Amino acid sequence: MAAVISASGLSRHYGELKAVDQVSLEVEEGSLFGLLGPNGSGKTTMIRMLTGQVRPTSGSAHVLGIDVVANSVQVRQQIGIIPEQETPPSFLTAEEYLAFVGSIRKIPAVQEKADWWFDFLEFSDKRDVLCKDLSRGTRQKLMFAQAFLHRPVLALIDEPLINFDPVMQKTVKGYLKEYVRDGGTIFLSTHILEIAEEICSDVAIIHKGRLVHTGPVAGILGQQQHLADFFLEAVGKGSHA
């Protein structure tokens, strides 16, 4: 399998703070790769660097073979992104927002694709409501839809399930698994370990900006009962720490 994400010695420093420090990793095509870490460990900075939203202080990264620093717009053209915090523009309706994303990404027949997402994520009744008037969960559905609207081969998604109810979480997890089965690759950043354990094929654990583990989930579950125990050990908070 070819690596769709390849980072080498990637660092991002904010003054004295080393948000990400010398991280090297590879994500293989067709995997559902989970980046795990406590709050403030550097997960979001890592995603921002890999999507060209933040320039690394040092190191390099290639996504789908493209240099992220030199060609960030080209990278974002190819991939789908769900950011951790940003929400859709206040004064467009949900339907208009997907049309907007479609026109920026030059997606053909965007209306049909948008219709499919409204049905799949069960928010057709909100399609003509301004984004500012949508609930947090519905905004998250919209952000999910915009990331996958163009059927990218790779999606980098930051805490995508956090605002969903259990029913919607099940639907979305099912979609992600199917997406990977169909050949897509997911880079998922989360601190919800149960989700990672359930759907990820590989994980990396980042702690205080440094990568402390990377490998298949199956390997971890073979040694420990739960991913959570392994994670706590890795970040120095386990019972043996």
Place this chain on the structure above:
Amino acid sequence: MRELFWAMMKEEWRLHATMFGSISFALFPVLIGAITFMGSLMLPLIGDIIPGQTLSFLVHAQFLLLGVMVGGFGLLGQEVMNRRFGQASLLAYSSRTLPLSDRTIFAVFVVKDTVYYVILWVLPVIAGITLAAPWSGLSLPFIGTLALTLTLSFLTGLAAVFLLSTLYARSMLLLAGVLAGGVLLSTLLLAATTFDPVLFFPPYALSRSFTLPLLLYSLTVIAVPFALAILFMTTEFPGREKHIPDRFSPLAGRLRRLHSGPMVAKDLLDLRRSGGLIGQTLFSFALPLALIWVTLVVLARVLPDARLLITFAGVAGIIGATIYTWVTEFDAIASYTFLPLGTRDLIRSKVTTFLLLQPLTLLAVLAGAIASGEYGSLLPAVVLALSVSVYAASVMVWLTGLWPAVMVYDVRVLAASMILIGPVLLGLIGLASISVLYAFGSALLLVPAYLLLRWSYRRWETWEKAFY
């Protein structure tokens, strides 16, 4: 309350200082003071040309305008109110998490804005005038009075806009009714009584004749709008879901020939639906231009050779350039960062939206032509206004990228924009006063404007903070 006030002061300071460094921002009042100092040194020379009372009126009018612009800048339309009190993570949002009412927080916010901008703008001006006193011949008691009346002028503008924007946030009809009532009452007062028009501007009246009743009158004219603004302020915008048909797709279709058609369509919908277009046009465009018009009319009485419409067109061009601020102020740049767009694309789309809104500048000049009757100068005035507007906006883009509203307080940015715009504007107005035909020469400004925009794309593409 005191803690909230200081926290808001720190918040406002950090908001500005984080963008371009504490030192650079701290130098902003120093620069204002230095400019005033130099201006005051020239008072004995200016005094030979312009009578003292006219000069006093102009300075007070400028402070009124400053208050209007500072107030209008922060509290325009429902979207800005929403951002200030709803979505934005500012202390003003804390009524939902702290045991404080919206009204209390707004009251502290008003006090904070007053103190903050008096320190930032008013005090440096007074300091500059005071330091120049030995050479300008102004007495210290006079400067003391001036410090008070200029502060009151600033507060009058601030209070008026706070009240108007509060009314606007409640209902457009209410605002229109109050404005129409105000105009009607003023006309009746002037036509049917012996009311002195100077009393429409109490701080200026106070500077002419300092009496206790006038002082109380000035304070009332400030306190009542502030009180009404606090009393009637609202953060409870209609929460019901509105179902809106897709307006984006047809609009983007109509704009498809533009490079940034979809983004321009989004900007126009943003401005329209947020109420920003009407709000900004009223408070940041029409109101300042009306004040400038009055100032120029007064000035024209003592400088009969001045060409009123041409001068107004030049200044209208500068105000027209601030439309670039509107189109950037209402947008969260971070919401584009996960799309395949670069800073260059964003700047280009904002500039396109700015250009599409330039008919407002055209309308202002047309209104000036109707008011002055100088129809013969209309065409050169229009060329001058639009050229100055495009040039000044391109300077703004080059200096501030997508953040003109915040970065204007960077002392380097302010100084650079004054150097790049001031002499050009004065030169053009000066030449046009010799012959209006020279105003057509202002079209040459489009060349540096184009180059500045090209350089801006490269300059801001590599700026890290572009995304946050």
